[in-house]
Amino acid sequence: MDQIIAQVRKELITNGNEKVKKSGERYFREEVRLHGLQSADVGRIGKAWYCSIKDRTKEEIFTLCEELWKSGFMEEGFIACNWSYYVHRQYEPSDILVFEKWIRNFVSNWATCDTLCNHTVGTLLEMYPEKVSFLKRWAIDPGRWVKRASAVSLIIPARKGLFRDDIFEIADILLMDPDDMVQKGYGWMLKAASRADNTDVFNYVMKNKADMPRTSLRYAIEKMPENLKRLAMAK
Numbered sequence: 001m002d003q004i005i006a007q008v009r010k011e012l013i014t015n016g017n018e019k020v021k022k023s024g025e026r027y028f029r030e031e032v033r034l035h036g037l038q039s040a041d042v043g044r045i046g047k048a049w050y051c052s053i054k055d056r057t058k059e060e061i062f063t064l065c066e067e068l069w070k071s072g073f074m075e076e077g078f079i080a081c082n083w084s085y086y087v088h089r090q091y092e093p094s095d096i097l098v099f100e101k102w103i104r105n106f107v108s109n110w111a112t113c114d115t116l117c118n119h120t121v122g123t124l125l126e127m128y129p130e131k132v133s134f135l136k137r138w139a140i141d142p143g144r145w146v147k148r149a150s151a152v153s154l155i156i157p158a159r160k161g162l163f164r165d166d167i168f169e170i171a172d173i174l175l176m177d178p179d180d181m182v183q184k185g186y187g188w189m190l191k192a193a194s195r196a197d198n199t200d201v202f203n204y205v206m207k208n209k210a211d212m213p214r215t216s217l218r219y220a221i222e223k224m225p226e227n228l229k230r231l232a233m234a235k
Helices: 003-015 018-027 039-050 058-070 074-086 095-105 110-127 129-138 144-152 155-159 164-174 180-194 198-208 214-221 226-233
Strands: none
Touching: 003 039, 003 058, 003 074, 039 074, 058 074, 058 095, 074 110, 095 110, 095 129, 095 144, 110 129, 110 144, 110 155, 110 180, 129 144, 129 164, 144 164, 144 180, 155 180, 164 180, 164 198, 180 198, 180 214, 198 214, 198 226, 214 226
């Protein structure tokens, strides 16, 4: 194991708090492994140690990220997400395969899914829009976090008005998914898209509201004017 990883892990363990750990474990429905740190402290530790590796190659940093992911501890996953984003100026199209591997093999809750996808995957998609085709494959995957990733990877691009047609195509694929984590994910994607184009998202909701789970619908219309919310929620 790289000594940097050992030192990062030691600092996380040293700063862990049992009360924070227990509170975090109650917050998730699925079993999670936690050292017991607040997110701000995890960010601070990760950023400080990144200064020690910033001159390494992108590939070397990705290898360190994978070592962190393999531990199964959420805080280490968060640092892996941050480190992989810090090198975003060096992203290449093929890096989508690295991120897909992490989603499939290591993401096991909504927090690590969203942290990895919002920034790392979302930024790569903005740089290489053709890689949005991966999301459509993820959307039909049997894994709940892979499916959620297909939607939440577009949150930040959606706010900028990007990938409009792809967003609705992915929403179509996920429309009637029974998993509430997937429903919340694509509802959030639609909400983000509504910030750039309220009308298109409202029309999409009205067209599909008979089939759309109420969870997804409520997320999608959350930022809309009250009169549009009432119309969307009406039976």
